Every structure is written in C-alpha cells, then in structure tokens.
Amino acid sequence: MTREVADIIAGLGTGIHIDGRWRTATSGATFSVENPATGETIATLADGGHDDAVAAIDTAAAHQRDWAAVPARERSEILRRAYELLIERTDEVALLMTTEMGKPLEQARGEVAYGAEFFRWFGEEAVRIRGDARRSPDGKTRFVVTQEPVGPCILITPWNFPLAMITRKIGPAIAAGCTMVYKPAALTPLTSLYVTDLLVEAGLPAGVLSVVSTSSAGSVVEPWIDSGKARKLSFTGSTAVGKLLLEQCARGVLRTSMELGGNAPFIVCEDADLDVALDAVMAAKMRNMGEACTAANRILVHRSVIDDFAQRLADRMQSLTVGDGAVAGTDVGPLVEAKAVDKVQALVGDAVERGAQVVCGGQRSDGPGHFYPPTVLTSVSADADLMRTEIFGPVAALVPFDSDDDAVALANDTEFGLVSYVMTESVNRGFRIAEQLEAGMVGFNTGLVSNPAAPFGGVKQSGLGREGGLTGIDEFLETKYVAIPVR
Known part of the structure; x- marks a missing residue:
C-alpha cells in the first residue's frame, strides 16, 4: 500500500457514524477490508451490531421532523457543495475506490464523475418538488395535494460501485428531506466513509445520515426494519437478498425500492x-x-x-x-x-x-x-x-x-x-x-x-421502482391530499 493510500485511509472514520460522531462498535468487534489485487489488509473497521443499529435508527427518527422542515434551497445547496467537493477530489476518491474494489483508475475516475452527478441532479430536483391545487369536478371541494418526505430511510448498497450506488440513494433522500441509516457493503466500505465525511463538510447536519459498517448485515438491517421507525428501504443487490428484505419489510409495510439482479x-x-x-x-x-x-x-x-x-x-x-x-x-x-x-x-x-x-x-x-x-x-x-x-x-x-x-x-x-x-x-x-x-x-x-438524468430500474425479478431521472425523488416522497370545502 502506497503512502498516499495509507494517508487517505488513515483519515477515514471508524466505520460507525451516528449523530455526527464516529464511534467504535458497542461490542468492540472489528472486521478487515482487503485490496483484491494483492490480498493485503488495508483497513480494520468497527463491526456494527444490534445495539449500534438501534442507536442509528433512533437518531434518524429523532431528527426527521427538524430535517424535513429545512428549506428545499438549503438542502439543494448542501448537495451542490457535495458535488463540487467530489469533483475537486476525483483523483483521491478514485484511488481509494480502486484500492478497495479493484477497478482500473480510469474507470474509478469515471465513477466519481457519474456518482457525483447524482448530487448535482437531485440538488436541482430538491427545489422542484411538485404539488397540485384545483377544484373537484362538482365544484364543492378544493383539492390541495402536497409531496412530503416519506421519513427515515434504510439504505443498503452493494460492493461493485462503492460511490455511485450510494450517491444515487443519498442524493434523492437529502433532496426530499428524509433522514437515513446506511449500511455499506462489507467488502468495499471505505469509499462510503469518505462520502460521509464529505457530506458533513458540505454542511449536512448531524443526525441526518447515520452509517453502520458491519460484517453481519442481518444484525443491523433487521433491527432497522423491525424498529417501527423506518418508513422506507432502498436496496441494491441480489434478487435472493431482495426477496428476503421484501418479506421482512412486509411486516411493517415499509415502502421499498429494489434494484436487483440482471441477465x-x-x-x-x-x-x-x-x-x-x-x-x-x-x-x-x-x-x-x-x-x-x-x-x-x-x-x-x-x-x-x-x-x-x-x-x-x-x-x-x-x-x-x-x-x-x-x-x-x-x-x-x-x-x-x-x-x-x-x-x-x-x-x-x-x-x-x-x-x-x-x-x-x-x-x-x-x-x-x-x-x-x-x-x-x-x-x-x-x-x-x-x-x-x-x-x-x-x-x-x-x-x-x-x-x-x-x-x-x-x-x-x-x-x-x-x-x-x-x-x-x-x-x-x-x-x-x-x-x-x-x-x-x-x-x-x-x-x-x-x-443520473434517466430512470434506472428493471421489471420482473430485477426490481421495483426507479432511481435517477425525474421519478427518482418520488421514491422518497409521500403524497398528501387535503380536502377543503368551498364556502
């Protein structure tokens, strides 16, 4: 591992970020991350579990009301600053991504450009959340339709695109006004930790995004699903895991977005x-x-x-x-x-x-x-x-x-x-x-x-919902209708 890579990794958080602080796992457990090109261990991170998951979802729920009340323009500016910081640090992020995941540097730089664009795109969409106001056909009622944040969201990403897979979930969640709990892939968590710090630097308030790295996904995700506090789950990964998550989400009737396998x-x-x-x-x-x-x-x-x-x-x-x-x-x-x-x-x-x-x-x-x-x-x-x-x-x-x-x-x-x-x-x-x-x-x-400007998603067993494009933010919004009698 080069000195440059070692310095980047040394500046990252521990793997668990809750309420604006990096912390160790409650259990004290850790897990290792390796470079797939060499087999070398490049980082040891806190291995989150049940208690860390509970703390994270409690934090997300506690901050949801205040975060939803933040003006759309302010949320937009946070995303814009995050976009600019990612582009400014392309080479550093790309090198980190290549080291933990393996893709050639040129492709990693391309992923930074692609992934950063989700922050810019959804920063622009944050101020364009739509509604409706009209009279009923019989003229007796005024319809007022608004779009509101769905609430605390569970975000789960795979290892193959460590930057883009999370920016296209975090971007619309921030734009919509949702708090988040996030589990990155155990094989490639380092880029996610980098993005977390970058969002804080861009002005994201403490408690809006909590991150729990773990080698045991079930010990973290299942407590989130069963907490009664999460209102949505967005998952990218295999169809087999997606089906299991859908079964679990049915227990609490959580909104779901699933980007699953392909052939x-x-x-x-x-x-x-x-x-x-x-x-x-x-x-x-x-x-x-x-x-x-x-x-x-x-x-x-x-x-x-x-x-x-x-x-x-x-x-x-x-x-x-x-x-x-x-x-x-x-x-x-x-x-x-x-x-x-x-x-x-x-x-x-x-x-x-x-x-x-x-x-x-x-x-x-x-x-x-x-x-x-x-x-x-x-x-x-x-x-x-x-x-x-x-x-x-x-x-x-x-x-x-x-x-x-x-x-x-x-x-x-x-x-x-x-x-x-x-x-x-x-x-x-x-x-x-x-x-x-x-x-x-x-x-x-x-x-x-x-x-990022096009809707990404599949049919049949390739998933539910769309990410990106004009519909991407809708996955993180609920529609509310207010009826007002005409006097």
Missing part, C-alpha cells in the same frame, strides 16, 4: 455495424470487469455474422491488460474476492462441459490477487448455467440466432428484466425489438445506459 441480453442483428456493436459490447461487458448488473450476460448474434463477430471480439478482449487497477495502463482489474473467481470458473467449466468452445481465456490466473482473464465462449448451450446466472466477471458468452423473433424469445427467456441491448442500423427494427424486450432499460446501438 442482460445483447442482440447483434445481421445489419448491425460491427464496429459500433463491438465498441458497445466491450462497454456493456467489460465495464467494472463485468461486475455490474447491467453487464451483457448473453450475447445473441445473428448466425450469419457470429463467426466474424466472435473473432473480432476475442481480438479486442486479448488486447486488454490485466493487472492491479492502480497501475497505469491496466484495463482489467481483479474480481472483488476469491469466491467471485470460483464462481466465474465454475460457470465457464459448466458451459464447456455442455459443448461451449473457448476462443480466448477460460482459465483462472495464478498468483496473488483475484484475477480472471477476459474470456470469449461460442456455441454456448441454452442449458448452460451461465445462461441463467449473472456471470459477474469478464466472460462473453455468444449464442447464435436466426430471426428477430428468435432473438427476442431468447432475450426474454429469463426471470430478470433489468436492461437489454440491441444493435441494428434500422431505426424501425431497433424500436420494434426494443418494444418487445421485457426490460426496464434498453440500449440501442450503445452499451452504456446509466445516466
């Missing part, structure tokens, strides 16, 4: 510009080493062009440099942990046993760190496990199709529906296919759909 199809029609399609698939597949819910999982290519496409894709994949993300020139960093590499290798092995051909890659790397080489598979069987399971690694699985109807049927043959991609030079064809795809988002001749 994104990437359709390449025979009339596609293959150069455009290759650029798009590299963005959709290899962003974050494939550790993204929006990653292209099943690459469906028209039979007439699949051989050419496969070879050109393999050439692009083999040209990538694999290594420590903090080293200049690295294109592909490590996966987040050893279990992630085990999963990818098992999925590739299963596909090969079922007849898939390895064009490049296909075997885990030796030595320290959790690396897996960029891999291209062709002739992937429909019954291969990776056709049903998020790969979350740098593996491109190619499947041929013969007609648009075949492609749509293959694309929709999944319980997930987060994002789909379609490559074609025909606008009419692209729209026709997009309209048939069962997904919350569609990339048309692009492999990048995420944008």
Whole structure:
C-alpha cells in the first residue's frame, strides 16, 4: 500500500457514524477490508451490531421532523457543495475506490464523475418538488395535494460501485428531506466513509445520515426494519437478498425500492455495424470487469455474422491488460474476492462441459490477487448455467440466432428484466425489438445506459421502482391530499 493510500485511509472514520460522531462498535468487534489485487489488509473497521443499529435508527427518527422542515434551497445547496467537493477530489476518491474494489483508475475516475452527478441532479430536483391545487369536478371541494418526505430511510448498497450506488440513494433522500441509516457493503466500505465525511463538510447536519459498517448485515438491517421507525428501504443487490428484505419489510409495510439482479441480453442483428456493436459490447461487458448488473450476460448474434463477430471480439478482449487497477495502463482489474473467481470458473467449466468452445481465456490466473482473464465462449448451450446466472466477471458468452423473433424469445427467456441491448442500423427494427424486450432499460446501438438524468430500474425479478431521472425523488416522497370545502 502506497503512502498516499495509507494517508487517505488513515483519515477515514471508524466505520460507525451516528449523530455526527464516529464511534467504535458497542461490542468492540472489528472486521478487515482487503485490496483484491494483492490480498493485503488495508483497513480494520468497527463491526456494527444490534445495539449500534438501534442507536442509528433512533437518531434518524429523532431528527426527521427538524430535517424535513429545512428549506428545499438549503438542502439543494448542501448537495451542490457535495458535488463540487467530489469533483475537486476525483483523483483521491478514485484511488481509494480502486484500492478497495479493484477497478482500473480510469474507470474509478469515471465513477466519481457519474456518482457525483447524482448530487448535482437531485440538488436541482430538491427545489422542484411538485404539488397540485384545483377544484373537484362538482365544484364543492378544493383539492390541495402536497409531496412530503416519506421519513427515515434504510439504505443498503452493494460492493461493485462503492460511490455511485450510494450517491444515487443519498442524493434523492437529502433532496426530499428524509433522514437515513446506511449500511455499506462489507467488502468495499471505505469509499462510503469518505462520502460521509464529505457530506458533513458540505454542511449536512448531524443526525441526518447515520452509517453502520458491519460484517453481519442481518444484525443491523433487521433491527432497522423491525424498529417501527423506518418508513422506507432502498436496496441494491441480489434478487435472493431482495426477496428476503421484501418479506421482512412486509411486516411493517415499509415502502421499498429494489434494484436487483440482471441477465442482460445483447442482440447483434445481421445489419448491425460491427464496429459500433463491438465498441458497445466491450462497454456493456467489460465495464467494472463485468461486475455490474447491467453487464451483457448473453450475447445473441445473428448466425450469419457470429463467426466474424466472435473473432473480432476475442481480438479486442486479448488486447486488454490485466493487472492491479492502480497501475497505469491496466484495463482489467481483479474480481472483488476469491469466491467471485470460483464462481466465474465454475460457470465457464459448466458451459464447456455442455459443448461451449473457448476462443480466448477460460482459465483462472495464478498468483496473488483475484484475477480472471477476459474470456470469449461460442456455441454456448441454452442449458448452460451461465445462461441463467449473472456471470459477474469478464466472460462473453455468444449464442447464435436466426430471426428477430428468435432473438427476442431468447432475450426474454429469463426471470430478470433489468436492461437489454440491441444493435441494428434500422431505426424501425431497433424500436420494434426494443418494444418487445421485457426490460426496464434498453440500449440501442450503445452499451452504456446509466445516466443520473434517466430512470434506472428493471421489471420482473430485477426490481421495483426507479432511481435517477425525474421519478427518482418520488421514491422518497409521500403524497398528501387535503380536502377543503368551498364556502
């Protein structure tokens, strides 16, 4: 670990932040955070538990009324200052993120720009919360409709985008006037701690945001859900965990936002510009080493062009440099942990046993760190496990199709529906296919759909609700209607 990284980490809080103070865990327990490129322990944090969770939700409830009364312009300015601070410190935040998560520095800088934009976007939305005033159709009643903060919110994020996943939850919660309790991912909590301090510096009052890092999610989240004080839960993570949280939230009828798993199809029609399609698939597949819910999982290519496409894709994949993300020139960093590499290798092995051909890659790397080489598979069987399971690694699985109807049927043959991609030079064809795809988002001749100004979310078992865009703040607001008789 370099001196620069050590100094950044030394300046972070302990892992538990409640009512404006960093503190140790009530139990005294700690857990370690490692660099996935080296296996080195880079930080030891307070390991929060039940008592810390109770203190955090009590704090959020105690501050909710006062925070909701803060003028929208003031909340907006806090978010604007936080945006400016993140942009100003891009290199420092990116280096911290790369060290705890593994992504190449250039991608980490891109995440800072993307994640910071949620603060700017929702800072602008804070002063545009809408209402309505009109008379009833019979003329006897005045309707006054207002939007009010939903109340204390539980925020839970995954490890793969340590900055963006939390700014797109914190941003609208602050804008709406909600207090928050937040559990970052145990694998990558350090960036979250940095953002917490930055928000305090930007002027966020004590008690509005409490953070409890923990190695035992249930010991923290379940007390929050059952407290009777939380009114909403926003979760990004696996569908399996999301279903469990939905069951728990039903006990208290909590509002929920769920951004869950994906199994994104990437359709390449025979009339596609293959150069455009290759650029798009590299963005959709290899962003974050494939550790993204929006990653292209099943690459469906028209039979007439699949051989050419496969070879050109393999050439692009083999040209990538694999290594420590903090080293200049690295294109592909490590996966987040050893279990992630085990999963990818098992999925590739299963596909090969079922007849898939390895064009490049296909075997885990030796030595320290959790690396897996960029891999291209062709002739992937429909019954291969990776056709049903998020790969979350740098593996491109190619499947041929013969007609648009075949492609749509293959694309929709999944319980997930987060994002789909379609490559074609025909606008009419692209729209026709997009309209048939069962997904919350569609990339048309692009492999990048995420944008703070657009609604992010899926259908089927990929989740509930939307983050970002004009609807993102609505997830943190309740509608109140006041009836006033006309005298």
